[in-house]
Amino acid sequence: MEYSLMLQVTVALPSGKRKCLTVPQSATVRDLKLLAQTTFCRGVLRLVSAAGQVLRNLEEPLQTAGVQEGDCLTAVAPPANIAATRKVSMYTNEGGFALWCCGGDHLISWGSADVQVEDVFEDVQKTQATCVSFAALLSDKSVVAWGCIRDGGDSSEVEDELTDVQHIQATISAFAAIRSDGSVITWGSPFEGGDSSQVQSQLKNVQHIQATQTDFAAILSDGSVVTWGNPYHGGDSSEVQSRLRNVQHTQATSGAFAAILSEGLVVTWGDSDCGGDSSEVQSRLKNVQHIQATEHALAAILSDGSVVTWGNPYHGGDSSEVQSRLRNVQHIQATFGAFAAILSDGSVVTWGNPYHGGDSSEVQSRLRNVQHIQATFSAFAAILSDGSVVTWGNPYRGGDSSDVQNRLRNVQHIQATFSAFAAILSDGSVVTWGGF
Incomplete structure (x- = not known):
């Protein structure tokens, strides 16, 4: 009796389009994935078995993965994602982007020469960035870092510990990774949070990490908070430690933290010039969402x-001029020195430093049905x-999109560096503008 050495399956797109594909019985998930991508003329596809399981292991033989003759698999195009480095100097245009698809085989970086990626990484899930370095979380929960060595681009000293990683956070020069057991691994500049040795014994059951430019704050499962890094910019929370109970969420400026408690109250600490002192508005900080x-x-x-609002009045800490319009606010985005609020009717209210996007008067009539806003150092872009897309703010930091405006159609997502925007369109292409 002869046995066929080929395996025939049907691969279907969510749209209903389908093709019958034939591969050797010894073919791997990668082989079928590449064939499907070529057949459907798609850049990246993720295969889902007839049983509804995502076929993540690209090197696994199809038969070992449970794929049988005549099966119908679904091919899904994962959304593209962009991460961006952040430059803190207002005198530089440098920055870098990293583009990837969840489930894809390639990660592309461009911009600053310091962040060019030399290797191909398998199945990138998320990326995080310092000022000139990236860290990528892979599907096997390991981490790969690249870029400037002194700013977190070299994780070799903790490479063996970077397993079962669930999330990564970054300051300007260091990374902190949360593992599945709730422990934390840090690397990068010790002066910007890369050294957590003094609080390592406290970093257990960590649920979330927030960061200023130089400090980290970790929320534990019991709602308490552990901080480390520069003590003058939020790394020392000893003065408010007794109040940091039942913390639900934290936010950060460049040098201060604000924690939302379960009852809707707020606790702040860090540099008072950066919002670390909320005493003047404390009585109004109730039912904070x-x-x-x-x-x-x-x-x-x-x-x-x-x-x-509170903090430096020249950087958005004073919203008195627009307070009467700040009703039914759904979301707020921020540049270095200005805020932009999306209201429930899709309109936008801005305040803060006009040179950083705090004045949207020139485009106000176009800011209708706004779904999302992204920001560079001193400009906003609204989808x-x-x-x-509508842009405003510093024209040299992305506030002027006139050169690419005719290409900004069907935009799905926008990411930003210090001075530039990158928009992903529905067809997967990317449009960039601003000062690189």
């Missing part, structure tokens, strides 16, 4: 849709419901 931050000020959205 969310907090956003510029470099030196904070804005809290309350449960009734109103907003409370409207029709997929078009």
Whole structure:
């Protein structure tokens, strides 16, 4: 009796389009994936078995993965993602982007020469960035870092510990990784949070980490907080430690933290010039739902849709001129020195330093049906419901998109560096503008 050495399966797209594909019985998941991508003319596809399981191990033989003759698999195009480095100097245009698809085989970086990636990484899930370095979380929960060695681009000293990683956070020069057991691994500049040795014994059952430019704050499962890094910019929370109970969320400026407690109250610490002192508005900080931050000020959205601000008045800490318009606020985005609030009707209210996007008067009539806002150091970009984009703020930092405006159609997502934007369109292409 002869046995066929080929395996025939059907691969279908969510749209209903399907093709019958034939591969050797010895073929791997990667072989079928590449064939499907070529057949459907798609850049990246993720295969889902007839049993509904995502075929993540690209080197696994199809038969070992449970794929049988005549099976119908689904091929899903994962969304593209962009991560960006952040430059803190206002005198540099340098920055870098990293583009990848969840489930894809390739990660592409461009921009600053310091962040060019030399290797191909398997199945990148997430990336995080310091000022000039990237860290990528892979599907096997390991981490790969590259870029400037002194700013977190070299994780070799802790490579063996970077297993079962669930999340990565970054300051300007260091990374902190949360593992599945709730422990934390740090690397990078010891002066910016790369050395957590003094609090390592406390870093257990960590649920979330927030970062200023130089410090980390970890929320534990019991709602308490552990901080480390520069003691003058939020790394020392000893003065408010007794109040840091039942913490639900933290936000950060360049040098201070704000924690939202379970009852909707707020606790702040760190540099008072950066929002670390909220005493003047403390009585109004009740029923807080969310907090956003510029470099030196904070804005809290309350449960009734109103907003409370504090910190440096020249960086958004004073919203008195627009307070009457801050009603039914759904979301707030921030540049270095200005805020932009999306209201429930899709309109936008801005305040803060006009040179950083705090004045949107020139485009106000176009800011309708806004779905999302992204920000560089001193400019905003708003995605409207029709997929078009409106920009304002410093023209040299992305506030002027006139050169690419005719290409900004069907925009799905926007990411930003210090001075430039990158928009992902529905067809997977990327449009960039601003000062690189």
